[in-house]
Amino acid sequence: MTLNLEKILLTEIGQLYQNADDYNVQIHVGQEPNTQIFRAHSVILRARSPYFRAALSVNWAKTDGNIITLKKPNISPNIFEVILKYIYTGNIPLEETNIRVNYTLLLVAADELALVDLIDHIQSHIIKNESELIRRNLIEFLQVSSRHEACHPLQSHCEDIICQNPTEFFKLEAFPNLDHDVLINILKKDYFNMKEIDVWENVTKWGRAQNPKLNYDESKWTSNDFHVLKECIAPFIPHIRFFDISGPEYYNKIYPYKKVLPKCLRDDLIKFHVGKELPLRAIYTFPRIRSFDDSTIITAKHFEQLSSWIDKKKEPYSFKMNPYEFKLLMRGDRDGLYNIKEFQRRCCKKGPTVIVIKVTGSKRLIGGYNPVEWCSSKGYLSSRDSFIFSFDDNNNVTNSILSRVKNPDCAIFNSDDDYIGFGSDLEWFSGYCEQYNYHEKILNQSDFAMENFEVFQIIRRPI
Numbered sequence: 001m002t003l004n005l006e007k008i009l010l011t012e013i014g015q016l017y018q019n020a021d022d023y024n025v026q027i028h029v030g031q032e033p034n035t036q037i038f039r040a041h042s043v044i045l046r047a048r049s050p051y052f053r054a055a056l057s058v059n060w061a062k063t064d065g066n067i068i069t070l071k072k073p074n075i076s077p078n079i080f081e082v083i084l085k086y087i088y089t090g091n092i093p094l095e096e097t098n099i100r101v102n103y104t105l106l107l108v109a110a111d112e113l114a115l116v117d118l119i120d121h122i123q124s125h126i127i128k129n130e131s132e133l134i135r136r137n138l139i140e141f142l143q144v145s146s147r148h149e150a151c152h153p154l155q156s157h158c159e160d161i162i163c164q165n166p167t168e169f170f171k172l173e174a175f176p177n178l179d180h181d182v183l184i185n186i187l188k189k190d191y192f193n194m195k196e197i198d199v200w201e202n203v204t205k206w207g208r209a210q211n212p213k214l215n216y217d218e219s220k221w222t223s224n225d226f227h228v229l230k231e232c233i234a235p236f237i238p239h240i241r242f243f244d245i246s247g248p249e250y251y252n253k254i255y256p257y258k259k260v261l262p263k264c265l266r267d268d269l270i271k272f273h274v275g276k277e278l279p280l281r282a283i284y285t286f287p288r289i290r291s292f293d294d295s296t297i298i299t300a301k302h303f304e305q306l307s308s309w310i311d312k313k314k315e316p317y318s319f320k321m322n323p324y325e326f327k328l329l330m331r332g333d334r335d336g337l338y339n340i341k342e343f344q345r346r347c348c349k350k351g352p353t354v355i356v357i358k359v360t361g362s363k364r365l366i367g368g369y370n371p372v373e374w375c376s377s378k379g380y381l382s383s384r385d386s387f388i389f390s391f392d393d394n395n396n397v398t399n400s401i402l403s404r405v406k407n408p409d410c411a412i413f414n415s416d417d418d419y420i421g422f423g424s425d426l427e428w429f430s431g432y433c434e435q436y437n438y439h440e441k442i443l444n445q446s447d448f449a450m451e452n453f454e455v456f457q458i459i460r461r462p463i
Contacts (some may be wrong), residue, residue, distance in 0.1 A: 036077035050114040139174040164300035176209030187239035197249040207233040226259035292326035326456040348375030352458040360449040365391040381412035390442040403440035
């Protein structure tokens with residue numbers, strides 16, 4: 001019988017971390033006034049870290065008697081202490097508060113010390129368990145991961161979050177601090193859920209932030225002011241898809257900045273909008289792939305879940321694989337919360353739609369999918385593919401109810417009044433929800449009030 005004494009071995013080696021009386025390495029860590037000397041064993045350091053294997057070699061190491069001295073001024077003592085303990089014990093308590101607030105510093109230090117397994121472990125933990133922390137510190141995580149090749153999984157994860165909801169990303173207070181190269185990399189993305197005119201406006205926002213002396217009112221700018229902005233944003237221009245911007249948007253939001261564009265691009269855009277044809281010399285890029293118009297109610301994850309339900313998939317689609325575009329037709333707080341005539345004007349005969357309702361006084365979302373269309377005729381419409389649903393929280397999709405149709409002949413009810421809805425199971429204008437024609441009850445109470453609602457036209461992307 002073979003004994004596995006690995007845990008015992010690690011425990012005994014770990015005791016050397018606490019009792020390093022026979023150390024032969026001193027590591028001077030940090031910068032004044034925050035410095036600390038750590039004692040360690042060269043054999044442990046060399047075995048665990050390729051960096052220390054090189055630093056402790058005969059050619060590099062500096063000795064004072066029998067003690068090898070190293071200096072690490074660019075790592076703080078509190079970070080190095082965590083890493084040194086990991087080197088000796090193989091353990092790192094990533095859930096502890098003092099470590100959670102220093103994830104990026106740990107990644108940078110681990111990368112410098114070539115601790116590949118530790119980098120992978122930290123990244124995996126952050127991606128799986130720290131979604132809210134990432135969103136609150138998205139710029140920091142993106143900047144750090146972009147500067148270190150070993151952190152590519154975290155970088156890709158951050159970029160996916162941005163591509164799903166770039167509007168929130170560009171609103172971040174730290175956005176003007178974003179590295180030039182990082183912003184270019186984001187602008188290259190094909191899967192990017194933002195209108196191109198908004199991309200342009202955020203690029204100019206970034207450029208103006210780099211030059212705070214520019215007057216807020218560009219009508220007062222001098223030729224030199226335009227030149228300053230032109231030089232600043234020139235590297236971004238090739239990555240903005242100007243030919244996907246409408247004529248009115250171009251005239252109102254780009255034309256005032258025409259001096260920052262290359263002359264050949266200005267000429268091509270004029271020919272495009274006036275002559276209605278793409279100039280041959282223009283470098284044309286395909287439109288970005290957008291899954292949904294900006295919602296004030298739900299997130300990208302909700303759209304992905306709804307798409308999978310439409311296709312009767314067990315697992316949600318990823319943002320990049322989502323086969324549907326959700327085009328906003330109506331928003332209650334913008335177009336009329338209980339305006340049935342406006343609903344008919346905006347949403348009737350638009351083909352398949354999804355309605356999402358935020359229930360007053362809670363985070364709960366309810367809604368339904370109509371695969372036919374609204375207002376095609378009065379009375380009941382038959383559908384085997386319609387469904388209604390609820391989400392406990394408007395910020396995540398963890399707790400949800402999917403209720404597919406039980407009585408297809410009564411799946412949809414079209415009406416000129418507030419009884420329009422999904423059978424009698426969900427009537428949003430009348431605020432009534434009771435289980436009749438669908439399998440599951442989506443709301444505990446029969447009556448509810450709407451805080452807001454949004455209706456989306458469902459458009460399948462061409463293959």
